[in-house]
Amino acid sequence: MDREQLHGSRMAAREAELPAEKTREAREQALLYGLESAASVRDRTIPLFNRGRAALTAMGGTFAGVAFQEDMRDLNGPDVAFVGAPLDAGTTFRSGTRAGPQALRRISALSSYGYNFELGVDLHESLEMVDCGDINVTNANIEKAFDQIDKAVAYVHERGVFPVVLGGDHSIGYPDIRALTPYVDGNVGIIHFDRHSDLSEYGMDERTHGTPFFHATNIPNAPASNLVQIGIGGWTSSRFGVKTARERGASIITLTDIDRWGIERCAELALEIAWKNAKRVFLSFDIDCLDPAFAPGTGTPVGGGLLPREALRMLSVVTREGLAGMELVEVAPQYDVGDITSVQGVRVVLEVLGTLVNEGKLGRRPDESPEPQRPEVAQQAEEGLPQG
Ligand SMILES: [Mn+2]
DSSP, X not given: OOGGGSHHHHHHHHHTTSOOHHHHHHHHHHHHHHOBOOTTOSOTTSBSBXXXXXXXXXXXXXXXXXXXXXXXXXXXXXXXXXXXXXXXXXXXXXXOGGGHHHHHHHHHGGGTTOEETTTTEEHHHHOOEEEEEEBOOOTTOHHHHHHHHHHHXXXXXXXXXXXXXXXXXXXXXXXXXXXXXXXXXXXXXXXEEOSSOOOOSOBTTBOOTTOHHHHHTTSTTSOGGGEEEESOOSTTOOHHHHHHHHHHTOEEEOHHHHHHHOHHHHHHHHHHHHHTTEEEEEEEEEGGGBOTTTOOXXXXXXXXXXXXXXXHHHHHHHTTTOOSEEEEEOOXXXXXXXXXXXXXXXXXXXXXXXXXXHTTSSSOOOTTSOOOOOOOOOOSOOSSOOOO
């Protein structure tokens, strides 16, 4: 017996004789449909959006059962595009958010009717929605991943479509805002729900999920004076981030503020700060702003967070003047229990869309529906209104 008689040797020789025509055709089509990657990606056969044979399976089906936008060249006319960013290269503790978009989409099948009784909205009747699938991001190089996310989300903005970016760790906040700012003739406000300030410059010498808003607020038309952070606190806060917030004039609404002033008043203030001299506002929702009892499936949980109903009430106020786009980040299904974190994430996304519809800010407002009920401003703590 010699090397040539090995099964491995014979099969290695056979591989050279297998046809590759179908695969080549599939790759060419994937590149056409999925668009060209960012300039920093050397291999030009990699499309911007994953259109590989298993793309639909890998993405976990489409979000809430909407149509799959397979050919991205034809992205014309929808109101909303769901886009997955399966990245966890930016995590600093427990990784796993690369599976976030898949988990969100899979459990979103439960909400595929698109109907919400309390809001009186049927999203499928009011919005044209498509799922663009996942952006091709490499977890081996976060800056290349940012370039891909920036280019993909910018394409959605260029087509006049409202992007809902499914993360992915929070590092994607930077490219998501970098993608938006060139399309806004004026300042962009940022409403940021989180337990972490995410305002550090670097972590271990690189940009991470603890740094997005440091870099985003370096963009000239995304000033920190329009950044409102809701829910920051607990025992994982970075002092550097607090210093950045103080020096740049970002606003921080803590859970203590919410307890003292009430949800509606805090949300009204957040809305006011985000929109002050701004043309558009972006929503960044980190699922770890919720208490880990409700959202355990995340990498850096912090005890004592927002209750889901508090977050939903705040969202109903802070989104009512409209949004330019949103991201839902930090769902890591590996740590989840019974999909409850993904359920909350899907609820947040759909609730925001429903509110935008009811407020006449997106799609077609349901004609018969009554004026949406705006929560009464809380009567407690009348003394000493918050400044600003
Ligand atoms: Mn966080």
